[in-house]
Amino acid sequence: MSCENVGQVLELYQKYQKIWYDLTPFESIETEQYYIAIWDNPAYLDIGLYMKETMLAHDVGLSIFYNFLSNLVLPQKFSIERMEMSLPRPDNIKIYENYFGCPFIFDAPHNMVVYRKATLALEISYNNDKVLKRILEKNADELLSRFPEETTFKEFVSRSIVASIHDQRPDIEYTATKMGISTRLLQYRLKKIGTSFSEELTTIRKALATQYLENQELSIHEISALLAYKEQTSFNHAFKSWTGKSPNQWRQLSVLS
Numbered sequence: 001m002s003c004e005n006v007g008q009v010l011e012l013y014q015k016y017q018k019i020w021y022d023l024t025p026f027e028s029i030e031t032e033q034y035y036i037a038i039w040d041n042p043a044y045l046d047i048g049l050y051m052k053e054t055m056l057a058h059d060v061g062l063s064i065f066y067n068f069l070s071n072l073v074l075p076q077k078f079s080i081e082r083m084e085m086s087l088p089r090p091d092n093i094k095i096y097e098n099y100f101g102c103p104f105i106f107d108a109p110h111n112m113v114v115y116r117k118a119t120l121a122l123e124i125s126y127n128n129d130k131v132l133k134r135i136l137e138k139n140a141d142e143l144l145s146r147f148p149e150e151t152t153f154k155e156f157v158s159r160s161i162v163a164s165i166h167d168q169r170p171d172i173e174y175t176a177t178k179m180g181i182s183t184r185l186l187q188y189r190l191k192k193i194g195t196s197f198s199e200e201l202t203t204i205r206k207a208l209a210t211q212y213l214e215n216q217e218l219s220i221h222e223i224s225a226l227l228a229y230k231e232q233t234s235f236n237h238a239f240k241s242w243t244g245k246s247p248n249q250w251r252q253l254s255v256l257s
Contacts (some may be wrong), residue, residue, distance in 0.1 A: 006069060006078070007120035010035070013065075025152065026111075034081065035120055038112040041086055042155060055087055058111070066100060073122040081116050084108035153189060154200075161197075161204050170205075170228045172197040206242045209235075213251045220247050 003009045010028070014037075017025060026039035045054055062083075070078040080102040089106035090096075096104040156179065164175045175197070176186040190196050205227050212223040224235035239247050 003124050005120065005124060006073060006115075006122045007035070009069065009072065009124070010037070010120065030117075033117055035115045035117060036112055037115075038110050040110060040159075051088075055090075058085065058087065062113075063099070072124050072126065074125055076122050076125075078122060079116075079119060080113060081119075082112075082114040084110065084112045084114075086111055154193060154195075157186070157190065157197075157200055158204060161201055165204070165208070165226075165228045168228045170201055202238075202242070205238070209239055209242075209247070210250070210254075213247060214254060216251075216255075223247065 003012065014026065014028060026037045029036040029038060041054065045051060066078075066080070072078075080100055082103050082105070083096070083100060084105040086108050087106055093104055093106065157175075160175050160179045161170065163178060164170050167174070169175075172186060173183050176183045179186065181189075186197065190200070208227055209223060212218050212226060218226075220235070221232050224232040227235060229235040229238070236246055239245075239250070243250055245253070
C-alpha cells in the first residue's frame, strides 16, 4: 500500500471508485470533527427495481471496504462513528451494528458513513513505496479514462424523469428545467450516448407500470394517473405496445405466475 494514512486511502478511493465499485459515486463532506462519505441510491431503486440486489451489493461492498481499512491500520483500531442507509430496515439490525461496531440507521434520507477526523490520521502499517504508487496511479488513470462520463449523466436524467412523472409533467422541457440545463443541451447529451428523452421516459414508465400492476389495490385508472397519462386509453395503448398485452391481461398473468 502506497498511502501514509487512512485519509489518503479515502481520497484515492473517491478518485478511482468507478474502477472498483461502479454503482453510485460518493461525495465527501468534512466538518471540524467528522469526515462523511455520502451517496444516493441508483435511480432504478426509485422505481422499485433491484431492491434485493442493491441491498446485497451495499452489504458486500461496505463489508469488504471496512475489512480492507481495518487490516491496513493493524494493530491500531479502525472505527466508524455511524452508518446510515436509505434502504428498508432489515429484521435484525443488530447484525449490522455488531459487525461494523457502530450505530446503523436505515430508512435514512441518504446513504452515509461517518468517520471521526482522528480516524483519517491512522497510519498505514504497510511499506510506503512512492515509486510503486506512481506506477499504480498511472495504470489506474488509464483504466479510469475508459469509463464513460455519461454513466453519471444518464443516472441524473433517470432521477429527473422519475421526479417529472411524480410532478405530472413528463415532458422534456420540464425535465430539462429540473436538471438546470436547456432542452437543446439535454437532447444533445442524450443523443451523444445513443438514446433519447422519449426512450428514457418509456423505459421508466414501463418499469413503473409493471411494478404498480403487481399491487392489486391499484386500479388501472389510478396507475395511468400515477404515470402521468392524461387518459387511461393512452396508457392502455402504450402498455400494449411495450408488452403485447393489455394492463389487465399482464396483471392476470403475473398473478398466475
